Amino acid sequence: MAIGTSIAFAELFRNLVTSVNEDFLANLPERIFRFVGNRYYKVRIPNANLYELLTREIDKALKRDEDTLTFCERVGSEAYLGETLPCVLFIVKKFRENPQRAILEAVNYTWDSDTIASIVGAIMGAIYGKSAFRKEWIDGLSGRLLINGKDGVIFEMIDEVKSWLSS
Template sequence: MYVKKSKNKYTGCMLGAAIGDALGKQNEGLSRKEIPHRVTDYGKTPERRPGGKLRAGQYTDDTEQMVILSQSLIECGRLDVDDFAGRIARWGAEAQLDPVRKSLIGPSSSVAIAQLNSGVSWKESGSDIPSCGSAMRVAPIGLFYKKLDDVESNAALSSLPTHNSKMAIAGAVAVAIGVRCALEDMDCSDIIKETGIRASKYDKGIAENIELSFVKRDAEPDKVFAELGTSYLVYETVPSAFYCFSRHFEEPEEAMIEAVNAGGDTDSIACITGALCGARHGVEAFPERWINGLENKEIIEHLAEMIFEASASV
């Protein structure tokens, strides 16, 4: 029974991230006030906006990078940063040739990919822009490693090829630690406490904002999102995701809808929220219409199962 429950939570985490990404892309780039209607299901993004060329239920680069990290972990049996950086570089070079996918890659990743493909070492290729690219993809680290020290150190390392600012590293550590703690069925307050302790080693500001997101969990979303911010900057995106998670800790579907309609970088906020909710509640966190409507869901489910099996030997 324990094994079945654990595998279910691994799958829930991976599916949750992809579902949040695919749902959230519909409102990406809009302020909270500009969102025309409250999104609760997949739909077509208007052509003029980011993701406008994608189909309903299709995810963005947030999930694509999570898939790449998952594949590297599975095939290497650990985080091999050389391997992961090489995969990111190849993926980025291919994506840059596709007008649709090119437009979805964030500024930090774009700079880093160019560096990597020009021969720069992953130790020096990362951008110092404090964006959320390494945080949105990091959930598999929290699944793969069981000890929190290992989760923290490997989450930090996984950020470096594309995002080497202290804020970005702190954001990646926070999400990976949050996922692992959620898997272990910790109370929300304990998840936030552990996340804050670990993230504060790299950037105290993000840790404080994550803790604030919990303190403000009963406050109205309009006020909290305005205070925390919802842009692509990691010190806004990650705390806003933790706010959605904390506010609706026992109502994962509501947490996702809150994130999808936060405004700003909604695909990343919802991607992170989905990973946390899925790790806590398993696949049952999400309605069947979201699971069945997700493009390539079988790929995500297969990767989650393989990570679960590979993590048993770590």
């Protein structure tokens, strides 16, 4: 599950960064299913597999206009991919037009908030770029990979990946 999801997310980010027109986010569950298959992993929803969580449960919650806290308490939001992934996709789909709100929802209404918010932030950043976020959220970022590392390294890497992907 972890490997398949990682590959699907790598495809997602490649497509978002290179501005592919396909709504890759909508097709992410199918791409994950390609790798994971119909196997049942331990999830909080009885008799559900990961694909059902990423499709049926998210769709039902969005139609009911369920809030983030309710959804993530029901499916779980702890440090387990079978819980993290549904929460990430729910938040991104529900707040797709409001990237700042999506990050705030992830930070405030999930248990493993650092992980979930960082994934939500990465997706929203790939979709909208840093200009979609408050200036004070961006200005203080060092761009370091290590505590004592060189400032700006991560920004250089992002620019290199964008250049490589667009060539």
